[in-house]
Amino acid sequence: MNQERNRAQAGGLSQERAPIYEALERFEKMRVVPFDVPGHKRGRGNPELTALLGETCMRMDVNSMKPLDNLCHPVSVIADAERLAAEAFGAAHAFLMVGGTTSAVQSMVLSAAGRGEKIILPRNVHRSVMGALVLCGAVPVYVNPASDRELGIPLGMRVEDVRRAIEENPDAKAVFVNNPTYYGICSDLRSIVKLAHEHGMLCLVDEAHGTHFYFGDRLPVSAMAAGADMAAVSMHKSGGSLTQSSILLIGGALSPGYVRQIINLTQTTSASYLLLSSLDISRRNLALRGRETFARVVEMAEYAREEINRIGGYYAYSRELVNGDSIYDFDVTKLSVHTREIGLAGIEVYDLLRDEYDIQVEFGDLGNILAYLSIGDRQRDVERLVSSLSEIRRRFGRGRERLMDFDYIAPVVVCSPQEAFYAPKEALPLKETAGRVCSEFLMCYPPGIPILSPGEQVTDELIEYILYAKEKGCSMTGPEDPAIERLNVLKR
Amino acid sequence: MNFWFSENHTPNVKISIRVDRQIYSGKSEFQRIDVFDSPEFGRFLTLDGYMMLTEKDEFIYHEMITHVPMAVHPAVRQVLVIGAGDGGVIRELTRYTDIEHIDMVEIDPLVVEVCRQYLPRTACRLDDERLTIHYEDGLKFIRSCENQYDLIIVDSTDPFGPGEGLFTREFYGNCFKALKKDGIMVNQHESPFYDEDAEACRRAHKRIVESFPISRVYQAHIPTYPSGHWLFGFASKKYHPLKDLNETKWNMRGISCRYYTTTLHKGAFYLPAYVERMLEAVEGGE
Numbered sequence: 001m002n003q004e005r006n007r008a009q010a011g012g013l014s015q016e017r018a019p020i021y022e023a024l025e026r027f028e029k030m031r032v033v034p035f036d037v038p039g040h041k042r043g044r045g046n047p048e049l050t051a052l053l054g055e056t057c058m059r060m061d062v063n064s065m066k067p068l069d070n071l072c073h074p075v076s077v078i079a080d081a082e083r084l085a086a087e088a089f090g091a092a093h094a095f096l097m098v099g100g101t102t103s104a105v106q107s108m109v110l111s112a113a114g115r116g117e118k119i120i121l122p123r124n125v126h127r128s129v130m131g132a133l134v135l136c137g138a139v140p141v142y143v144n145p146a147s148d149r150e151l152g153i154p155l156g157m158r159v160e161d162v163r164r165a166i167e168e169n170p171d172a173k174a175v176f177v178n179n180p181t182y183y184g185i186c187s188d189l190r191s192i193v194k195l196a197h198e199h200g201m202l203c204l205v206d207e208a209h210g211t212h213f214y215f216g217d218r219l220p221v222s223a224m225a226a227g228a229d230m231a232a233v234s235m236h237k238s239g240g241s242l243t244q245s246s247i248l249l250i251g252g253a254l255s256p257g258y259v260r261q262i263i264n265l266t267q268t269t270s271a272s273y274l275l276l277s278s279l280d281i282s283r284r285n286l287a288l289r290g291r292e293t294f295a296r297v298v299e300m301a302e303y304a305r306e307e308i309n310r311i312g313g314y315y316a317y318s319r320e321l322v323n324g325d326s327i328y329d330f331d332v333t334k335l336s337v338h339t340r341e342i343g344l345a346g347i348e349v350y351d352l353l354r355d356e357y358d359i360q361v362e363f364g365d366l367g368n369i370l371a372y373l374s375i376g377d378r379q380r381d382v383e384r385l386v387s388s389l390s391e392i393r394r395r396f397g398r399g400r401e402r403l404m405d406f407d408y409i410a411p412v413v414v415c416s417p418q419e420a421f422y423a424p425k426e427a428l429p430l431k432e433t434a435g436r437v438c439s440e441f442l443m444c445y446p447p448g449i450p451i452l453s454p455g456e457q458v459t460d461e462l463i464e465y466i467l468y469a470k471e472k473g474c475s476m477t478g479p480e481d482p483a484i485e486r487l488n489v490l491k492r
Numbered sequence: 493m494n495f496w497f498s499e500n501h502t503p504n505v506k507i508s509i510r511v512d513r514q515i516y517s518g519k520s521e522f523q524r525i526d527v528f529d530s531p532e533f534g535r536f537l538t539l540d541g542y543m544m545l546t547e548k549d550e551f552i553y554h555e556m557i558t559h560v561p562m563a564v565h566p567a568v569r570q571v572l573v574i575g576a577g578d579g580g581v582i583r584e585l586t587r588y589t590d591i592e593h594i595d596m597v598e599i600d601p602l603v604v605e606v607c608r609q610y611l612p613r614t615a616c617r618l619d620d621e622r623l624t625i626h627y628e629d630g631l632k633f634i635r636s637c638e639n640q641y642d643l644i645i646v647d648s649t650d651p652f653g654p655g656e657g658l659f660t661r662e663f664y665g666n667c668f669k670a671l672k673k674d675g676i677m678v679n680q681h682e683s684p685f686y687d688e689d690a691e692a693c694r695r696a697h698k699r700i701v702e703s704f705p706i707s708r709v710y711q712a713h714i715p716t717y718p719s720g721h722w723l724f725g726f727a728s729k730k731y732h733p734l735k736d737l738n739e740t741k742w743n744m745r746g747i748s749c750r751y752y753t754t755t756l757h758k759g760a761f762y763l764p765a766y767v768e769r770m771l772e773a774v775e776g777g778e
Binding site: 358386 | 629631632634635636654661662665666
C-alpha cells in the first residue's frame with residue numbers, strides 16, 4: 001500500500017483529482033469529430049434519448065480511445081483512477097468495474113478456484129456467486145450461517161463453523177464471506193481471514209453493502225483493513241456512483257495482472273464512461289468527504305431507529321444484537337425493521353409503503369423490511385418513513401399473527417452446480433420434485449439468496465417454503481418457468 | 493428605480509410586484525426568507541422566492557382558513573396549528589375567548605423571528621398566553637398525538653420544499669388520529685387552475701378523502717397566489733361544513749371580519765363546475 005501511495009504521489013496524483021472526469025472534460029474541449037462508435041454521435045442521432053437524459057450525458061457517452069484510456073488494459077487515466085481508488089480504500093490494487101458488483105464477485109470466485117476445486121461459503125451468498133460456480137465448475141462447501149429465530153434473518157458465519165469446514169476440507173482454495181449481510185450483520189472478519197491464511201486459503205469478501213466501512217469512524221472493519229485478499233465493493237449502493245458501477249479490491253498476495261485477465265474473460269470491451277466517471281467522482285467524494293457524510297447517515301439511522309421503536313410493535317434493531325460471534329458487529333447505517341409483532345409480514349409492509357404512501361424501501365422479506373439510508377437522504381424523508389410506519393400499524397396492524405417459522409434448510413449438494421446446470425433435465429410440477437436433483441436456481445428476490453441451486457436435492461420442506469413465500473408475494477426468480485409451477489430436475 | 497419582485501406561477505406565467513425596498517433577507521437551515529415593502533401590496537414575505545403573504549390580501553387567507561371551521565364546530569377548545577409562522581392564523585384564533593389552548597408547530601424558528609420583527613400586523617398575537625410554539629417538523633410532532641384536538645389547521649407552504657411532508661397520506665392519517673372523535677381538519681389546498689397546482693390539489697384531495705369520512709373543499713379569492721383562485725380543504729369526522737354551520741351562534745360572537753361572513757361561508761362551498769368534476773373524479777378512485 002505504501003508503495004502504491006508513493007507512486008500515486010510521484011505522478012502528481014492526490015485524492016482531490018479525478019483523472020477520468022478530467023480527461024472527459026479535456027476531451028470535450030477538443031471537439032473531436034466522431035467517426036467511431038457509439039453511433040448516436042454525441043446524442044444527435046437519438047434526439048428523444050437526448051431529451052430524456054440530457055445533452056451532457058450523451059456527450060459523455062463515448063468510446064475508449066487514446067485520450068481516455070481503455071478499461072481492458074489501462075495505461076493512463078483509468079490506471080491513475082484505479083491507483084487513487086486503491087489508495088482511498090487501502091488496497092494493493094483496485095479495478096473499476098462496469099458489470100455491477102455481480103461482475104466483481106464473479107471475478108473473485110473465478111480468480112480463486114477452478115473446475116472441481118472447493119470454495120467454502122455461507123449459504124446466504126448472492127446469486128452472482130452461484131453463477132460463477134456454474135461458469136468455473138468449482139464445488140461449493142456450505143457453512144450454515146447462524147440464524148436469529150425471532151427475527152428470521154440469516155446471520156454471519158461462526159468462526160468455529162468456518163474452522164470445521166476448513167479442517168474437513170483442507171484442499172479448499174478459498175473462504176468466501178458476506179460482510180456485511182443485507183441486514184447489516186458482520187462476521188468476525190479478522191479471525192476468519194487469519195484462519196483462511198493459516199490454512200493456505202484465500203479470503204474473499206462480498207462487501208456489496210459495505211462501501212462506507214472504508215470511510216467511517218464507528219463502523220465495522222473493512223475487508224482490506226482485516227487483511228482479506230479480495231473484496232467486491234458496491235460503489236453504487238452506499239457510495240453514490242451510478243447503478244451498475246462497482247469496484248474490485250485486492251490485497252498484496254494476488255497478481256493484479258492475473259486478476260485483470262480473469263475480469264477480461266467476461267467484461268465488456270465497450271466500458272461506459274458514464275459509469276467510469278461516476279466511480280472516479282464518487283471515489284473522490286468519499287475520500288474527501290466520506291467521513292462526515294457517513295457520520296450524518298449514521299446519525300439519521302440512529303434517529304430513525306429510535307423513532308420507529310417508539311411507535312411500538314416494530315423492532316428496528318442495531319448493535320444490541322451483537323454476540324461476539326455470528327453477530328460480531330452491526331452496520332448501524334442499515335435500517336432493518338422487524339414487522340411481525342404488528343401482525344404483518346415484511347413484504348406486506350413493503351407493499352403498503354409503496355402502494356399507500358409512495359415510499360419505496362429496499363426490500364421486504366417474511367419478517368423484515370430494510371430501508372436503505374445513504375448519502376442522498378434527507379431528514380424530512382426519514383420523518384415520512386417513520387410516520388407511514390406508524391400509520392400502517394394503526395390502519396392495518398393485526399395482533400401478532402403466527403407466521404411460519406423456518407429453520408435453516410441445509411442444502412444437500414449432490415453434484416457441482418456446473419455439472420447439474422448442463423446435464424440432461426426434465427421439467428416437473430413443483431410438488432412432484434421432492435427427492436430429485438434440481439438443475440436450476442431458485443431465488444427469493446430481493447435479497448437474492450438461493451433457496452435451491454443446481455446440483456441440490458429438492459425436499460418436502462423446501463417445497464413448503466417455496467409455496468409459502470410465493471403466497472406472501474415474495475418475488476421468486478431463477479427457474480426457466482417464470483410462474484414457478486414447474487422446476488427443472490436432472491433426468492434419472 | 494425599476495425594482496420588481498417576480499414569481500413564476502407556471503413556466504410560462506409570472507406575476508411581478510413593484511418593490512420599494514427590501515427589508516430583510518436571510519437564510520435559515522430550511523429556506524431563504526425575504527421581506528419587501530411594495531407600493532401596491534404593502535409589506536410582503538417570501539420563502540425561497542415564493543409569495544407567502546402580503547399585508548394587503550393576507551386577511552382573506554387567514555379569515556377563511558380559521559373562521560369556516562370555527563363557525564361549524566360547536567365547542568373548539570384545543571387547537572393545533574401546523575406551519576403558520578407568520579402568526580396570521582393565531583391572530584384570528586385568539587379572537588375566540590373559549591379556545592383554551594393552541595399548539596403551533598413551525599419547523600423554522602427564523603420565520604417566526606422575522607415575522608415578529610417585520611410583520612407585526614400578522615405576528616401580533618404570538619405572545620398570547622394560550623399559545624405554545626413548538627419548533628419542529630409538523631409530521632414528527634403529530635405522530636405521537638392521539639385524540640387530543642378539536643381543530644387542526646394546516647397552514648402549509650407548497651407540496652415541495654420543507655412543507656412537502658404536510659401533503660402526504662401519512663400526515664393526514666396522523667391528523668385523523670390526533671383529532672377527537674368530532675374533530676375537524678382544515679388545510680391549505682392549493683389552486684385548481686394551473687396544471688401543476690391542480691395536480692397537487694387532486695393528490696391532496698385524494699389522500700384526505702381516503703383518511704376522513706367527510707371531506708369537502710371551499711374557495712377564496714387571493715390575488716397574490718397563482719391564478720388568484722385558491723382552495724381550502726375541510727375534513728371532518730362528524731360535522732358537515734354546511735349542515736352543521738351555526739350562523740346565529742357565530743354572528744352573536746360579534747367578530748368582525750373583512751372577508752368572512754356566514755353567508756359567504758355557504759357560498760364558498762359552491763365550486764366551479766370544472767373544479768367539482770376534478771374533485772369528483774378523484775373521489776371516484778380515479
